[in-house]
Amino acid sequence: SVAAEDQTSYMFRCVWSAQGLEMSVGKVPFLEAVNGSTVMLPCTYASCIGIKDLYFNWQYNDNGTMQKVCDAVIPTEDVVPDVKVFRERVEFIGKNHKNNISILIWNITFEDGGLYTCFGRNPKEKNKNHSAVFHLIVVDELRVVDNTLTIIIASAVGGAIAFLMAFMLLKNFTLFVLAKLEEKNKECLVSSSGIDNTENGLSGSKADSKPTPKKK
Amino acid sequence: MLVLIALSILHIAAIILLLVATIDNAWWVSPTMSTDVWGRWVLTNNKWNLTDLPSNYETDYLQAVQATSVLACIFSIIALFVFIAELFTLPKGRRFTISGVFQVLACLFIMIAASIYTDRFHVNEKSLGNYGHSFILAWIAFGLTFISSIVYFVLRKK
Numbered sequence: 001s002v003a004a005e006d007q008t009s010y011m012f013r014c015v016w017s018a019q020g021l022e023m024s025v026g027k028v029p030f031l032e033a034v035n036g037s038t039v040m041l042p043c044t045y046a047s048c049i050g051i052k053d054l055y056f057n058w059q060y061n062d063n064g065t066m067q068k069v070c071d072a073v074i075p076t077e078d079v080v081p082d083v084k085v086f087r088e089r090v091e092f093i094g095k096n097h098k099n100n101i102s103i104l105i106w107n108i109t110f111e112d113g114g115l116y117t118c119f120g121r122n123p124k125e126k127n128k129n130h131s132a133v134f135h136l137i138v139v140d141e142l143r144v145v146d147n148t149l150t151i152i153i154a155s156a157v158g159g160a161i162a163f164l165m166a167f168m169l170l171k172n173f174t175l176f177v178l179a180k181l182e183e184k185n186k187e188c189l190v191s192s193s194g195i196d197n198t199e200n201g202l203s204g205s206k207a208d209s210k211p212t213p214k215k216k
Numbered sequence: 217m218l219v220l221i222a223l224s225i226l227h228i229a230a231i232i233l234l235l236v237a238t239i240d241n242a243w244w245v246s247p248t249m250s251t252d253v254w255g256r257w258v259l260t261n262n263k264w265n266l267t268d269l270p271s272n273y274e275t276d277y278l279q280a281v282q283a284t285s286v287l288a289c290i291f292s293i294i295a296l297f298v299f300i301a302e303l304f305t306l307p308k309g310r311r312f313t314i315s316g317v318f319q320v321l322a323c324l325f326i327m328i329a330a331s332i333y334t335d336r337f338h339v340n341e342k343s344l345g346n347y348g349h350s351f352i353l354a355w356i357a358f359g360l361t362f363i364s365s366i367v368y369f370v371l372r373k374k
Contacts, residue, residue: 148279160321
C-alpha cells in the first residue's frame with residue numbers, strides 16, 4: 001500500500017539525513033529595522049520525504065502568550081496556499097515558491113518588535129512538527145558603520161607589501177642594468193688591446209701550455 | 217643552529233606578547249574596571265560586564281591605537297613566515313633583510329600605539345587606576361621586536 005511505501009521510504013531517506021520536517025528562518029535569525037519601514041520575515045521549509053497538507057503558521061510572542069499572525073494548509077509543494085491573516089499590516093509573500101513561506105509587515109511600529117515563530121506540521125511524516133524563531137528589533141535610527149579602522153589596517157598592510165615588492169624589483173632592475181653596462185665596458189677594453197683569451201693573441205705572450213693529463 | 221632556535225623563540229615570544237597586548241582589554245585597570253582598547257570591563261554586583269568605551273575618548277586617537285597595535289601583530293606574524301622562507305631560500309652569506317624590515321615595522325607600529333596611548337589617555341586619572349598588563353606587555357614587545365629586528369639585520373646566513 002502507499003502508506004507502507006511511505007513508511008519505508010521515510011525510514012531510509014529521512015533517518016540518515018535530516019530529522020524530517022525543518023523550518024528555517026535563514027542564516028541570520030534577527031533583523032534590526034527602522035521604525036516605519038517595511039520588513040520581510042523569511043521562512044522556508046524542507047522535508048526529506050515531501051509534504052502533503054502541511055499546516056504552517058506564524059505566531060507572535062506577546063509577553064508569553066502566542067498570538068497567531070497567519071496560518072494555512074499547503075496541499076503540495078507547488079501550490080500557492082490560501083493564507084488567513086489575523087494581524088493588521090501583514091501580507092503573505094511566500095506564495096510557496098521553492099518552499100518559501102515568508103511574510104511582509106508594512107510600516108512597522110515599536111510594538112511590532114519581538115519574537116516571531118514560524119511553525120510547521122507535516123501529516124505525511126506522522127505529524128512531525130518543527131518551528132524556528134525570528135527576532136525583529138525595531139530601532140529609532142540605524143547605527144552608522146564606521147570603517148576607518150578596516151581601511152587603515154588594510155591600506156597599511158597592502159602599502160607595505162607593495163612598497164617592498166617595488167623596492168626589490170627596482171633594486172634587481174638597477175643591478176641588472178649596471179651589470180649589462182659593465183659587460184659592455186669590458187668588451188670595449190678587450191677588443192681595443194688585442195689580447196683576448198683565444199689562440200689569436202700576440203705570439204709569445206702566453207705561457208707554455210701544459211699538456212693536460214688524460215684520465216684513464 | 218642554537219642561534220636560529222633562540223631567534224625563533226624570541227620572535228614567537230614577541231608575537232605572543234603583541235597578541236595579548238592587542239586582544240586583552242587591560243591597558244588601564246582599577247579595582248572595579250579594566251579598560252581599553254576595544255571595550256571596558258566593569259565590575260557590578262560581583263559580575264564583570266563588557267561595556268562600550270566612554271564617548272569622551274577621542275575617536276581619532278583611539279582608532280590610531282587600535283589600528284597600529286593590530287598592524288604590529290600582523291607584521292610580526294608576516295615576519296615570522298618570511299623568516300622561515302628566507303631560511304630555506306637565501307644564498308649563503310646574505311642577510312635576512314626582508315624579515316628584518318617587517319619586524320622593524322612591527323616595532324615601529326607598537327611603539328606608535330603605546331606612545332599615543334601613554335600621551336593621550338588617562339593623563340589626569342593617576343589616582344583612579346594604574347596601567348594594566350596589556351600596556352606593559354606592549355612596551356616589552358616593543359623591546360623584543362627591536363632586538364630581533366637588529367639581529368635580523370646583522371646576522372648572515374651560514
